Amino acid sequence: MSTLDDPAGVGAEPSAASFCAFVRDEESRRAIEQVAGELPFGRTMVTTGGIRGAIEYLGAHRSPKVLMVDLSGSELPLTEIDELADVCEPGVTVVAFGDQNDVGLFRELVARGVGDYLVKPLSPGLVHEALLRALQGHANGRRMSRLGRLVGVLGARGGVGATMIACGIAHVIAETRRRRVCLTDLDLQSGTVALTFDLDPSHGLREALESPERIDSLFVDRAATKYSDLLHVLAAEESLDEECRPMPEALQPLYGELRTRFHFVVLDMPRPGSPLFLPTLEQLDELILVADPSLAAMRDGLRILQALARTSGSCHPTVVLNRVGAHRSGELEPKEFENGIGRKIDLRIPFDPKNVAAALNAGQLGFAERGPVGQAIRTLANIAARGPAGETRSIVRRLLAFWK
Ligand SMILES: Nc1ncnc2c1ncn2[C@@H]1O[C@H](COP(=O)(O)OP(=O)(O)OP(=O)(O)O)[C@@H](O)[C@H]1O
Numbered sequence: 001m002s003t004l005d006d007p008a009g010v011g012a013e014p015s016a017a018s019f020c021a022f023v024r025d026e027e028s029r030r031a032i033e034q035v036a037g038e039l040p041f042g043r044t045m046v047t048t049g050g051i052r053g054a055i056e057y058l059g060a061h062r063s064p065k066v067l068m069v070d071l072s073g074s075e076l077p078l079t080e081i082d083e084l085a086d087v088c089e090p091g092v093t094v095v096a097f098g099d100q101n102d103v104g105l106f107r108e109l110v111a112r113g114v115g116d117y118l119v120k121p122l123s124p125g126l127v128h129e130a131l132l133r134a135l136q137g138h139a140n141g142r143r144m145s146r147l148g149r150l151v152g153v154l155g156a157r158g159g160v161g162a163t164m165i166a167c168g169i170a171h172v173i174a175e176t177r178r179r180r181v182c183l184t185d186l187d188l189q190s191g192t193v194a195l196t197f198d199l200d201p202s203h204g205l206r207e208a209l210e211s212p213e214r215i216d217s218l219f220v221d222r223a224a225t226k227y228s229d230l231l232h233v234l235a236a237e238e239s240l241d242e243e244c245r246p247m248p249e250a251l252q253p254l255y256g257e258l259r260t261r262f263h264f265v266v267l268d269m270p271r272p273g274s275p276l277f278l279p280t281l282e283q284l285d286e287l288i289l290v291a292d293p294s295l296a297a298m299r300d301g302l303r304i305l306q307a308l309a310r311t312s313g314s315c316h317p318t319v320v321l322n323r324v325g326a327h328r329s330g331e332l333e334p335k336e337f338e339n340g341i342g343r344k345i346d347l348r349i350p351f352d353p354k355n356v357a358a359a360l361n362a363g364q365l366g367f368a369e370r371g372p373v374g375q376a377i378r379t380l381a382n383i384a385a386r387g388p389a390g391e392t393r394s395i396v397r398r399l400l401a402f403w404k
């Protein structure tokens, strides 16, 4: 994907400008307006307000591809850049400018994913050079900003609650943390994510996985269905009469595209044995492995952990024992399960049919807020997002929480 592929703006969102600048003085405004008009940005927006204005605006609107912000007058520019990172979509390239000629500040900004820092006064020549570099960064796939997190939820075997947990985590991250989430179901024929949210999926995901060359900057808008402004669902319900042939080569561009558009991509993982399984496992930032307390889930959970260890991936697995108490007799004790898989269980979730089934049948994700299952889902959302929502965090921890 390149910025030039999408001159009309950010995806199909009509109100999103592909270039925004938040200035504090007339001279900067004139220089930026002149240059932005000459470059192939499509819709542009140059307005006053500096970094605070940018934070306020981007908290409520889609992000542009390239953003210029004036830091002058800010007493805590690094803290404000962190705040900006919290509200921006991951794929944005930020060019900051200000009146401090300070190499230390420049380095700190770059370490936070800011693409460039210009010292005022801004001339059209200076702005032109910086914006060209920003555009080229996109065209070469070298975005200067960091990417969204890829979180996989995988059942050790069928029916253990992986989809329920994937949907719950995605819902909590979007609704409580107010982050953009794309919940993706890679089972093209029998996946139940769209069913859980009572949504009609398009054929876009199948087309993308069978013909990777179709994955471009507009693909997500065509293929995903919106559950809310912050939670998008990418799923399929292809006919059982046809054979779907997803290609593993499609995964890299698919995940790349999703990670530039969303803070979190939550995957309802394909089953082991699917051609998509191992290549996906290798790319995850976080794996939530769900099992029930049965001998079969213990065996398959162990095999998945062993497969993970053999991959070149570096994700951190969290082991969840779900539906505990569903079959009172015949369930493995937690200790037996832990001995069997050779590591500790991170979280146990009781069988709670009253809350879960009622909520899911109504197409409501309310279980994410209620009872012990709701509590567990919130804990898992914190693990997936690295850190509780709303906690006062140091700058370093804030960065760790939201960026890889
Ligand atoms: N803790 C729980 N308490 C009560 N019901 C649960 C719990 N966890 C999951 N369920 C129910 O168990 C059933 C299976 O859950 P789910 O579809 O999420 O499993 P899955 O691992 O995704 O299965 P599949 O292999 O079909 O994809 C669903 O009816 C779900 O509502």
Ligand SMILES: [Mg+2]
Pocket (backbone or CB within 6 Å): 162, 163, 164, 192, 268
């Ligand atoms: Mg499922």
